[in-house]
Amino acid sequence: MDNHKFKLSNIDAVTWLKEQPNNSIDLIITDPPYESLEKHRKIGTTTRLKVSKASNNQWFEIFPNSRFEEFLQESYRVLKKNSHFYLFCDQETAFVVKPIAEKVGFKFWKPLIWDKMAIGMGYHYRARYEFILFFEKGKKKLNDLSIPDILQEKRVWRGYPTEKPVNLAKTLIMQSSVEGDTIADPFCGAGFVGCASLSMNRAFLGNDLNAEAIVLTRNRLESLN
Template structure:
């Protein structure tokens, strides 16, 4: 398992062409800042109990170069999963298609409990499912709504490891290289390690590195 501290696009630009088996990531997309400002995403607010220093927003205008790099580093016949909200989904989909990805569908993550906010409070999040080339899922019986409780009192926007493990099992095999250019809490890296994959991630935030290193160390220390 390897961690790198850098801007996601700059880091990806140094990876070799067609060297990655699977990318799963959750960028700090632009609409998060809008939700934080109007108070609908309290876990992202700056307060005594929650520092916001690691949420340097990745602007929409940079998605084209990001997706171009992700497409380049992925091997032919591979998958790419992007966590996002509905606003970002409509922005990202046509850009991803323009750089070469096939868009299959938005997978719905049902969090099994409603969150904060207004106008029909959110109980779900999207995972956009893209393909480079042609690759079958490992289990065609898995539905497009994945039910998994959200992480309470964890790193802001932390994703559950079992949820990530489902995506990894579907789109890779043991020994494959799994990359997350915005690793945040480290969930993708932990999930990949749990399943015998090679995990490599990048994040520009000091707080993300501190959190992930402690988490990974604890996970590796647990008896098998």
């Protein structure tokens, strides 16, 4: 383990999940590089996804829709009984993921809306939100029933591609875990879930296929110690 609070890996997400024991993780929050991002990148509406911030290499490898069943099966297996699972995605991917997640055993509650509070790029009805699909394994109450299903946080500008705000992860962690729990993110990117986890006295297990992302995440997490 990198230290007693976090451990990072740099392998394929499904391979990484297969290495984790059954019923060992209290909460998964993740933001996979879903297939429809590639479509937006090709037509030029998501220009900042063309290369990574740190190099001229092609941006991170897309996770194809065809692999979601295996990914969700493994996520369900490693989660403890009576736990939550949050997956960031767009509306196109939501229609793909929901029936597969239900097939492997998750209960789907609803899509939460991340309101970015400013419109993005596009040609019509420009995007101001993303979905956060809210799933449950077993039965687990949220810690605060007064939180709305629209979460307002300004987007991260000039960060790692598609980086999410730490405060967004803090809300989900506060709702679905307690101090000392283990939070995991198989597609950790720049480590927003890890930063939130450590700042809230949770342990963090992170993985990303992109080596640059792991270096960035490790540096951010070590600066919190």
